[in-house]
Amino acid sequence: MNTTAIGGVIAVVLIILIIWYVIVGNSLIRLRNFKDEAWSGIDVQLKRRHDLVNNLVNSVKGYMMHEKEILTEIAAYRAQASSAQGIRQTAALESQLSGSLGRLFAVMENYPDLKANQNVLKLQDSLVELEDDLQKARRYYNGCVREFNNKIEMFPSSIVASTKRYAKAEFFELTGSTEQAAPVVNFFKPSQKCRFCDSAVPDNMTICPSCGAKQMVDNT
Numbered sequence: 001m002n003t004t005a006i007g008g009v010i011a012v013v014l015i016i017l018i019i020w021y022v023i024v025g026n027s028l029i030r031l032r033n034f035k036d037e038a039w040s041g042i043d044v045q046l047k048r049r050h051d052l053v054n055n056l057v058n059s060v061k062g063y064m065m066h067e068k069e070i071l072t073e074i075a076a077y078r079a080q081a082s083s084a085q086g087i088r089q090t091a092a093l094e095s096q097l098s099g100s101l102g103r104l105f106a107v108m109e110n111y112p113d114l115k116a117n118q119n120v121l122k123l124q125d126s127l128v129e130l131e132d133d134l135q136k137a138r139r140y141y142n143g144c145v146r147e148f149n150n151k152i153e154m155f156p157s158s159i160v161a162s163t164k165r166y167a168k169a170e171f172f173e174l175t176g177s178t179e180q181a182a183p184v185v186n187f188f189k190p191s192q193k194c195r196f197c198d199s200a201v202p203d204n205m206t207i208c209p210s211c212g213a214k215q216m217v218d219n220t
Contacts, residue, residue: 024160031148035169038141039087042172045134046081046094052130053078053101056123060104063111070107074100087170095175138172145169 053074061071077100081093114120149168152161 021160024157025164028148028151028157028161028164028166031144031151032166035141035144035148038137038144039172041137042134042141045130045137046090049127049130049134050078050082052123052127053097056120056127059117059120059123060108060111060114063114063117064107067104067107070100070104074104087172091172091174098174138174142171142173145171 057071057074057078064071074097077093077097081090081097084090084093108114151157152166152168
């Protein structure tokens with residue numbers, strides 16, 4: 001094989017490698033953009049959640065003068081979560097806020113006057129709907145993160161990822177339940193007993209506000 005032929009082969013190989021590098025690089029950019037867009041969706045839902053929680057606290061505090069501690073705790077967690085930096089800190093603070101909300105809903109059962117407050121009922125319905133939206137947004141985001149992380153870790157795309165200094169993205173996980181969801185419930189229905197600690201658990205609530213144990217759900 002003469003020098004010209006060898007040079008031609010090398011040129012073809014280099015062109016193929018350049019094309020491959022560009023294709024893989026573009027796919028990484030696309031996955032990164034999907035991930036960032038998915039996080040923006042979660043951020044929107046969290047801001048809506050914080051607004052609803054603030055409205056709920058303002059609506060019930062007039063009825064719950066003796067529950068200042070839990071209301072103050074929720075307000076503090078909401079403020080911290082609103083200014084959280086990074087996915088890990090956001091997840092931790094949102095989990096703490098979820099736990100406090102669960103305890104608030106359990107305590108609300110002791111205030112029957114709240115049943116007549118249409119504003120509180122509307123806020124509760126809005127929270128239930130929002131938690132469903134947040135669950136969907138969280139799952140979509142984590143799916144995007146999984147695809148992005150797989151791409152930057154698997155050979156040979158990991159070579160391109162390393163040259164672009166891509167790092168693994170963090171999953172958004174809320175602690176406190178199997179589904180990692182905030183416990184928003186209908187607190188005006190009769191209570192059940194926790195199967196672990198025997199504490200009162202509002203009907204339809206899947207997590208015990210006292211011990212955090214997951215409850216059996218009756219779908220009949």
